[in-house]
Amino acid sequence: MAVEIPKVSYTGKIKTIPIGDPSKGILVGGDEAYPFYGFEGALPNAPRIAMDVQDTPPEECAATIRELFSDVWDDPVAWAQKCIQEYGADMIDLELASTDPNGLDRSAEEAAEMVKKVADSIDVPLIVYGTANVEKDSDVLRMVCEVCEGRHLMVGPVQEGNYKKIGAAAIAYKHTVIANTPIDINLAKQLNILLGNLGVPDEQILIDPTTGGLGYGLEYTYSVMERIRMAAMVQQDEKLQLPMICNIGKEVWKTKEAKQTIEEAPELGDPTQRGVLMEAITAQDLLLAGANILILRHPETVKLVRSMIQELMG
Amino acid sequence: MAQYIYLTGENLNVISKTLGPAMKNKDPGPIREMAERETEAGVDFIDLNIGPARKGGPELMEWIVKTVQEVTDLPLFLDTSNVEAIEAGLKTYQPKKGKAIVNSIMARPQRMEALIPLAAKYDAGMVALLWGPEGMPRDTDERAMFVSELYMAATEAGIQPEDIYVDPIVTPVNVQQDQIPHCLGLYQVQQDLAPGTRSTNGLSNVSNGSPDHLRPILNQTFLMLLMHSGVQGAIVDAFDQPLHDIARGKMPELLELMGKVMDGEEIDMSKLSKEETDYVKTARVLLGHSLYSDSWLEL
Numbered sequence: 001m002a003v004e005i006p007k008v009s010y011t012g013k014i015k016t017i018p019i020g021d022p023s024k025g026i027l028v029g030g031d032e033a034y035p036f037y038g039f040e041g042a043l044p045n046a047p048r049i050a051m052d053v054q055d056t057p058p059e060e061c062a063a064t065i066r067e068l069f070s071d072v073w074d075d076p077v078a079w080a081q082k083c084i085q086e087y088g089a090d091m092i093d094l095e096l097a098s099t100d101p102n103g104l105d106r107s108a109e110e111a112a113e114m115v116k117k118v119a120d121s122i123d124v125p126l127i128v129y130g131t132a133n134v135e136k137d138s139d140v141l142r143m144v145c146e147v148c149e150g151r152h153l154m155v156g157p158v159q160e161g162n163y164k165k166i167g168a169a170a171i172a173y174k175h176t177v178i179a180n181t182p183i184d185i186n187l188a189k190q191l192n193i194l195l196g197n198l199g200v201p202d203e204q205i206l207i208d209p210t211t212g213g214l215g216y217g218l219e220y221t222y223s224v225m226e227r228i229r230m231a232a233m234v235q236q237d238e239k240l241q242l243p244m245i246c247n248i249g250k251e252v253w254k255t256k257e258a259k260q261t262i263e264e265a266p267e268l269g270d271p272t273q274r275g276v277l278m279e280a281i282t283a284q285d286l287l288l289a290g291a292n293i294l295i296l297r298h299p300e301t302v303k304l305v306r307s308m309i310q311e312l313m314g
Numbered sequence: 315m316a317q318y319i320y321l322t323g324e325n326l327n328v329i330s331k332t333l334g335p336a337m338k339n340k341d342p343g344p345i346r347e348m349a350e351r352e353t354e355a356g357v358d359f360i361d362l363n364i365g366p367a368r369k370g371g372p373e374l375m376e377w378i379v380k381t382v383q384e385v386t387d388l389p390l391f392l393d394t395s396n397v398e399a400i401e402a403g404l405k406t407y408q409p410k411k412g413k414a415i416v417n418s419i420m421a422r423p424q425r426m427e428a429l430i431p432l433a434a435k436y437d438a439g440m441v442a443l444l445w446g447p448e449g450m451p452r453d454t455d456e457r458a459m460f461v462s463e464l465y466m467a468a469t470e471a472g473i474q475p476e477d478i479y480v481d482p483i484v485t486p487v488n489v490q491q492d493q494i495p496h497c498l499g500l501y502q503v504q505q506d507l508a509p510g511t512r513s514t515n516g517l518s519n520v521s522n523g524s525p526d527h528l529r530p531i532l533n534q535t536f537l538m539l540l541m542h543s544g545v546q547g548a549i550v551d552a553f554d555q556p557l558h559d560i561a562r563g564k565m566p567e568l569l570e571l572m573g574k575v576m577d578g579e580e581i582d583m584s585k586l587s588k589e590e591t592d593y594v595k596t597a598r599v600l601l602g603h604s605l606y607s608d609s610w611l612e613l
Contacts, residue, residue, distance in 0.1 A: 186488055190607035197612070231605050239607070 008033070008040055012236045014229075014292075015202050016045070017243055019176060020091070020125025020152055028206075028292045029243035034229065035290050036312040046313045047287055049302055050127055050295045051089035052249045053079040055114050056098040056106075062259045064272040065297060076114060077121045084124060087299040088306075093127040094118050095250065099140045100131040108143035115144045119151045127154040127178070127295065129247060134161035145169035154245070156180055156208055160191055167198045178245055180208040183220050185227050185240075192239045206293070207244045213251040214282045221246070225289035246286045249297030252279040276300045284308055317563040319541060320359065322391055323352035323552030324518065326382070328365035337364060337374060342381045352552040353386040360386065361417060361549055362403070363393040371399030379406045379414075391417040391441070391549070397428045404436035413477060418443035419468075421460035430471045439477035440468060441514060444500065450483065454499035457482045458507055461500065465508035475510030479547070484515060486522040487532060487599065491606045494520065494536075498601075501543040515540055515548045520600070525608055534560055535596040538572040572597050 016030035028048060033041030057073040058065075072079040076094060083089040094115060098106040119126050128144055130137035141155045142165055156178025158166045163179070170177045179195055181187040188207055195205055209228065212221045225244060231237035252258055257268060258275040268274050279301040283294050287309065296302050326348050328334045336344040352360050362382065364374050371394060382390065389412035392403040400416055407414040418441035419429045433440045442464040444457045451457045461480055468478055482500035485493040501513055517540070521532035537548060537560050550557050559565050571590060574581060575597040583591060592611050598604050604613075 186491070186606045186608075189605055190609060193607055193609040193612065197609075235605065237605050239613070240605070 008037070008234065010041055010233050012233045012238070012241055013041075014232060014243060015241050017176070017203050017206065018152075019154060021123065022152065024123075026125060031233075031290075031292075034233065035288055038314060043313065045292070046309055047291060048090040048293050049306060049309075050091040050093045050125075050293060051083035051087060051299075051302065052093040052095050052129075052247075052295050052297050053083065053118070054095050054097055055111070056104060058097070060259065062253055062271065062275050063261065064275060065253060068299065076118050080118050080122050083299075084122060087302055089124065089302070091125040091127060091293075092118065092122055093129060093247070093295045095129050096140060096144075097131060099133075099136055101133055101136050105136075108139040111140050112143040112147035115153070116147050116151075119148050119153065125154065126151065127156075127245075127293075129156055129178075129250075132157050132159070132180075134159055138162035138165045141166045142169040145173045145175050148175070149173040152176070154178055154206060156206075156245075158191075158195075160187070160194070163191060163194055164198060167195050167200050170204060171199055171201075174204075176204045176206060178206045178208045180210060183210045183212065183217070183224050185224050185231065188224070188228060189231075189237065189239045192242065196239070202242065205242050207240070207242050208247065209244060211246045211248055211251045211282075211286070213248065213255060214278045214285075215257065216251065216255060218282055218285060222285055222289045225286065225291065229290035243292035244290055245293040245295070246283075246291045247295045248279060248282050248286065249295055249301075252282055253297050272300075276304070280304045317541075317566075317569075319545060319561045320547035321357045321552070321558065321561050322359040322361050322514065322547060322549040323355065323357035324361050324363070324516075324549045325352055325552050326360055326378075327363040328367075329363075337378065340374075340377055345378060345381050346385045349382040349386050353388055355552045356558060357550075357552045358388065358547070359391055359412075359415070360388050361391040361393050363417075364396075364399065365394065367394050367396045367399050371396035372402035375399040375403035376406045379403045383408055383410070387411045389413060389415065391415045393417040397432070400429065401432050401436075404432060404438055407436075407438075409437075413437060413439045415439035415441060415477075415479060417441045418481065419464065420445040421463050422447050426464065426467050430468055430473070433468070433477075434471040434473055439479060440473065441479045441481050442468065442508075442511070444480070444482045450485070450493075451496070454496045454503070457496065457500040458503060461504060461508050461511075465511065475508065476512060478508065478511040479514040480504055480508065480511050481514045481516060484517065484520045484536070486524070487520055487606050488523045488608070491599070491602060494600050495602050498539055498543040501540070501545050504544070513544070513546045515545055517548045517550055528608070528611070530554065530556065531592060531596050531611075532600070533557060535572065535593055536600055537561065538565075538569050538593075539576060539597060539600055541569065542573050542576050568593060576601065 014029040014031040030044040080092045098104045099111050154176040157180030158177045179191045232240040283305045387410040416433045420443045444460040482497045484497045520536045521529035
């Protein structure tokens, strides 16, 4: 008797979301099957890789990151160019670390000017992340939305505590919001409902389920993403039928293990390879859980992950 | 399906802002008043929850049982994890309209060994709480295993099945939605595994953490799903009138509608009132047909 391969019967699909300059026609999502299950349904848009750029030189960071980017350390425009030209980033994520109220506490106006400068200098889609401080992000990201009208940014993290203000600005100035909740499927659904009630169209929402890196909660993120994708595709949960974004570089490279030198942790092996593999394994797992956009930091990781995507997409 | 189930009032609780201090200071006024109000509200049992009571537990339980029995004849659930306090309460308790009930005995060897002999010795009932050695059960099967263990140990000790009140534990819908059908599922197999036993449920936990104004509809809907699953009683807010109406068979149409949702029948939502629509949506969330979010009624 012939073996019958089991097949999932999907009742929902992920919405297709345009990102960046509409004339370029860049799309994410549209998945009609589970991640890389191209044999079960159409996967029209391969996952995309963004590289992150810091708006201010990081105080503490892994030696390999410092070596690679120290020439562009204090110039986000040049840093973004390097990621695009040398490492082939599909998009750029600008991290507004300088706005942290517990750090430099740079003003919303200054931050927005910097975002505009970077947006003007690149022609790939731009993601902008605040510091996850609910009040400060509310001011900063609203200002970013206004100053960068027409740039079709993706801005986040938009949380339950500031979704109204940032969401309203995103509607007014036509940007996409990155809806962020703390690794919880019910809260993810709730925030999407709230954004919908506010009037943010589905085509302007990405889900950020909160990323835990390898050894730091990866399995929780994986499990919640998997459940979000199942709810969307086999349980017709319309509020979760949206692409997911994972901010991986930031999480992985801030860990102790990614920063320790060979002298500090000889048992963990070559520090560069260690950090790259921690980032690549996190990326690979979250792709399998349904990530549509990954934000990565190390060019070697980008290379590894890109080849994985190409092989699995066929 | 039961059309009339018993209710245990949950309001005599150490976490209350007035009753907690009254218990600490052994001030009988507020305790008596609450026991009287619960009795007037028409509950069948009163739960006396004194918390873990690590210090002075036996004296407190003895005192509160006496105090409450001065004003009500209703049987009492003795609710604490302190074994000595349970024994002190059982010793003091005077059966008027029924036995005292130990709340609760978990399916953990230590708890079973300590508490089952006490319930047997004092001719008391017991809540068989399906909490195992590793904590919360993961599904109906684990609950089934725990109910069998408790049933066997209790009946061997001489406790009658009708004095065993099985509670399969309900989890808050906003954190462990997937466990709710497993809780309901246990009642559906309970009589095969533990014939003649009764049942109960710590129902308010289902809405713990949900927005306050939405807790009543979650509790009420869950009670109806429990009744369809064969539950015989529940521990509830003694002053929630709609819960009383549901438990006493005064809402037959709504109860029937919930049965249809549970059986997966097609429901023509356009023919339902706003209120009925809300109950159907809530039942669908509790049964896991749609994913919980705080705004489930708005979808």
